[in-house]
Amino acid sequence: MQVKPSPGLSGIVKHFLILENDSSLMLRIFSDGNTGMVFNGGDSLYRHECNAPSHEALPQSFIYGQLDIFQNVIASGKIKLLIAVLHPYGASALLRIPAFQLKNQIIDTITFPFLRTETVLDQLDNAPHMLDKIRIIENALLSALRQPVTSNVLATNAVHLIDQCHGGITVTHLASALNVHDRQLQRAFEEHIGITPKRYSGIARIQYFLKLLRNRSLETTLTDVLYESGFYDPAHLNRELKNLSGLTPGQYMNGGNLLAANLIRLP
Known part of the structure; x- marks a missing residue:
């Protein structure tokens, strides 16, 4: 399910994507040219690199840059993901980091205090519906974007x-x-x-x-x-x-x- 962002966020968010599933899965993710911000309200996710001896646990919320290589993600149980799909330049603009530093990276959003994601995660846990969760994320992003955003x-x-x-x-x-x-x-x-x-x-x-x-x-x-x-x-x-x-x-x-x-x- 896709949900359009509020007009004030359309310059950085393409749409919100809601993904839900009731069983554990192995998933293949690859680039669509966009960047994104993921909030996981379900069971743990793990990234599995090809030929790697073990899995890497993913944060409860994270930002990913451009994916130049496909990756496998293991969902250990119920999937309940809310993804802010950002424009190709969205992650770099939001984080004020050169985009080449974000390439193929998955970064815990708690790394960036101005995103207030610890508070956001608490609010998301208590929100009854997905549309309420989207509004919470939008408010956090709008607050973060009050500071000047580097654009090109x-x-x-x-x-x-x-x-x-x-x-x-x-x-x-x-x-x-x-x-x-x-x-x-x-x-x-x-x-x-x-x-x-x-x-x-x-x-x-x-x-x-x-x-x-x-x-x-x-x-x-x-x-x-x-x-x-x-x-x-x-x-x-x-x-x-x-x-x-x-x-x-x-x-x-x-x-x-x-x-x-x-x-x-x-x-």
């Missing part, structure tokens, strides 16, 4: 243009459209997005393909979706999707395992 018009405009083109634009054409040099664009992404514009464009194109795949009609073939999303070679698509998510198109769509666009229930 170039990075913001570049992200919007890439999204409009569904990732189908080269870095050279992007820089030309924005009337800047390639290197200037690269620096803006490093500082405010956390990944390169080429990488963000690749993620945007894969996410557009997955959106078309989820919404296709019975008459629409996988090849039709592939071409419409800008891929001309199935092998290239499979390689890019595997690199981003560790999954094939068939595994992505298998058996109603989608909990969110970039969150998949694993066998």
Whole structure:
């Protein structure tokens, strides 16, 4: 379930996402190009790195930066997550930290006193409904945003243009459209997005393909979706999707395992 943010937060929050499930699961999470803030009201979550000998317990509330690699998360029991899905530049702007320092990072929100998350977590425990919980988080974010937030018009405009083109634009054409040099664009992404514009464009194109795949009609073939999303070679698509998510198109769509666009229930 998605809930739109209040107008005062729309510049940093894309939407709120509510995820609930009654049993333990292994989940695959991969990048959708956004950053986020997670509040866990259910049982413990654990991050499992590939080939790691043990699991890492995740904080009750945390912020994640750009995910450049897919990760597995183990839910030990009931899932009850409330996620503030932030814009690609949202985590960096909110925390006032260079985005490249947040890449592939999961950080306990208690690290940042101005977010008042200890108080927020207490309030969330006592809130009866999810919409009440969202309002509590919104109030905390609005309070935090009273301080000046670092923003970058170039990075913001570049992200919007890439999204409009569904990732189908080269870095050279992007820089030309924005009337800047390639290197200037690269620096803006490093500082405010956390990944390169080429990488963000690749993620945007894969996410557009997955959106078309989820919404296709019975008459629409996988090849039709592939071409419409800008891929001309199935092998290239499979390689890019595997690199981003560790999954094939068939595994992505298998058996109603989608909990969110970039969150998949694993066998």
